[in-house]
Amino acid sequence: MGKGALLNLDGAARFYGEGENRVDALLSTDLTVEEGEFICVAGPSGSGKTTLLNLSGLLDLPSSGRVLVLGRDSGALSKGARASLRRELVGFVFQAHNLLPVLTARENVEYSMLVRGLGAKERSERAQSALTSVGLLGKEDKFPRELSGGEQQRVAVARAIAPGTPLVIADEPTANLDSVTGKALMSLLYELKEREGMTFIFSSHDPMVMECAERVITLHDGSIVKDNTK
Amino acid sequence: MILRIALRNLLRNRRRTLYTISAVAFGLLCLIVFQALKVGLHEQMVRSTVGLDAGALQIHAKGHEANIASLLPLPEPQVVEEFLGKTSVTAYARRIKSPALLIANAKSTAVLLSGVERVREPSVTFISENMVAGDYLAPGGLLIGENLANSLGVGLGDDVALMVEGWTGAPFIRKFPVKGIYRTALATFDLGHVFMPLPQAQEFLRADGVVTELVAASEAGGELSAANEVREKLNGDDRYSIRYWGEIAPDVKQLIDLNDSTMALLIIIVYLIVAVGIVNTMSMAVYERFHEIGIQLAVGDTPRSIFLMILTESALLGLIASILGSLMGWLACLYLGKYGVDLTSLTSSNQYFAQSHILKSHLILSDLGWANLLTVTTATLAGIFPALKAVRMEVVEALNHG
Incomplete structure (x- = not known):
């Protein structure tokens, strides 16, 4: 059950281009996400999943309507303030090429805390704890090129959870993983949600991932066509 | 990071x-x-x-034109020397200069005759370091460039005739033995410059005690400031003209x-x-x-x-x-x-x-x-x-x- 509204989309729509070239990536959408939810945004390619996640994670602004994060309208914030709010509230896991290749696993995780101004000791402790929780003990000093795809995704998860942000957004986190690794990753995310009380919104069109979610929002051609809570 | x-x-x-x-x-x-x-x-x-001739700076009587030899006497050179001793100038020497005609073996050429001080001049210019034969400014003789000696067909001990217009305006001609031959790396300079001791030149030009030029040396790079110091010391005395090398050789x-x-x-x-x-x-x-x-x-x-x-x-x-x-x-x-x-x-x-x-x-x-x-x-x-x-x-x- 939700503990309070974390995110509200109030008629939020996003289109690109103008005139004949206009592409409606997301039509006017209303959505409320409460703290502690474990949500899967499902739908075929081009249905608007990534756009919805970008708006929810303050990476992008709606062309019309509003996106409210903890009651603050993202459109009313300056670019800097929006970045600052994003830093405070959201952790990201992207589909692929998630990590900075010049940093080790530990440094990648620490980096997300460095930009939030955490001290060296705290960064180190949290990074170690996060990497341990995603099962990468002993691989902290490996560079991304030395890790498998699944391990890289787990580093990305560790990076997203280590700073302790209340919301983690993951865009198709299992897309490049085999089914066993994908399932293990989803179990890990759910465990973190249970343990840390974090809110997860992830996109996928993988039935296994949808199966793991507590709430599945289905998009089609830029519109929410189904919103099921288990 | x-x-x-x-x-x-x-x-x-x-x-x-x-x-x-x-x-x-x-x-x-x-x-x-x-x-x-x-x-x-x-x-x-x-x-x-x-080091060839100009020195770091030169002091002449007012009215002297740069690079034109004239027998315009420098007023009270000893007073100027006293001032020079109180500046950053490292050395100085007296000179008298006059255009002359050098004649030998039925050949003649125009030269600049410089009467210079045997002891003090080497502190200012480097001709004394470039001797190839004989002595530097031997009394009674003439110091000429190697190229000039070759072109006139003379050597050490040979007599050459030197003709000048003296202090009084009258022409004078006298034979001098070649007692020294120098060679710089600049052939054209060697062809056109001859030297003799200052008292000998003064006597030859009938200009006893006359000095037309004071040349001074300074630390490398300090020539202009040395010239300015001298100008300051001689401030108000309009009998003198002070030029540093950049004004003597503006090219x-x-x-x-x-x-x-x-x-x-x-x-x-x-x-x-x-x-x-x-x-x-x-x-x-x-x-x-x-x-x-x-x-x-x-x-x-x-x-x-x-x-x-x-x-x-x-x-x-x-x-x-x-x-x-x-x-x-x-x-x-x-x-x-x-x-x-x-x-x-x-x-x-x-x-x-x-x-x-x-x-x-x-x-x-x-x-x-x-x-x-x-x-x-x-x-x-x-x-x-x-x-x-x-x-x-x-x-x-x-x-x-x-």
Whole structure:
């Protein structure tokens, strides 16, 4: 059950281009996400999943309507303030090429805390704890090129959870993983949600991932066509 | 962390980084060597000008025209010498100069006769160091250049006739034995200048006790300030005319200024090339990393930090190239400063190489410092354009890249 509204989309729509070239990536959408939810945004390619996640994670602004994060309208914030709010509230896991290749696993995780101004000791402790929780003990000093795809995704998860942000957004986190690794990753995310009380919104069109979610929002051609809570 | 990321990013494409560093380092090497050779050339030009005849500065009676020999007497030379002793002038000597005609073996040539002090003149000019035969200013004799001796067909001990217009305006002619032969690196000077001891010249010109010129030496580079000091000391006394070497030989001064301007232009061109090279490298590097920069921004990094990271990469490129270029430049200058470049075939009649035809470099530490500072600054500034391009991107646009 939700503990309070974390995110509200109030008629939020996003289109690109103008005139004949206009592409409606997301039509006017209303959505409320409460703290502690474990949500899967499902739908075929081009249905608007990534756009919805970008708006929810303050990476992008709606062309019309509003996106409210903890009651603050993202459109009313300056670019800097929006970045600052994003830093405070959201952790990201992207589909692929998630990590900075010049940093080790530990440094990648620490980096997300460095930009939030955490001290060296705290960064180190949290990074170690996060990497341990995603099962990468002993691989902290490996560079991304030395890790498998699944391990890289787990580093990305560790990076997203280590700073302790209340919301983690993951865009198709299992897309490049085999089914066993994908399932293990989803179990890990759910465990973190249970343990840390974090809110997860992830996109996928993988039935296994949808199966793991507590709430599945289905998009089609830029519109929410189904919103099921288990 | 910024420094670590910047350094590792540079190492990602080692070949590209190496090419860029090599190009910048080579540009810097050329600049350092050209600058050091230019300084060496200018010092040689000044040394030749000062040491051949002009000295650091000359004092004449008011009304004397530069480089025109006249028997206009210098008023109270002993008073001027007292003043000179209280300035930064390191040495000085009295002279009398007159145009003359030298005749020997049915040949004649116009020369400038200089009566100079045997003891004090060598502290100011270097003719005494360039003797090839006989003695420097032996009493009763004449000191002539080797080229002149050869062209007149005379040698040591042979008599030559010298004709002058004396102090009274009457012409005088007398035979003098050649008692000394000198050779500078400037053939034209040797052909046109003859010397004898000052008292002998005064007596020959019927100008007993007359001095027409006081010539002084100073520390290298301090000629103008020495001249200004002398001007200050003689302030208000309008009987004197004081000129430093740059006024006596304005062609040398102008050529040095022209060289400096040309070098400045060369410096601008080289640094423009350095800047374009680094802009190109960094633009490529940033373009390839748009997605990563998007990740960095999404993770929470600030545009300012990304901007600094790219600038740090540029600065590191410049710094490494600077160290490499300086090291190579310093080694090249060490060699050129010791062995120089032999320009004999190009400069045998060049007045700026009167002392030697070997051009040696002189690397000034402050020049090296400036070259390094300019390289690192240019490299850093060259990073601004790609850095701005990176931070102006929207996060989503960056993430979608690649």
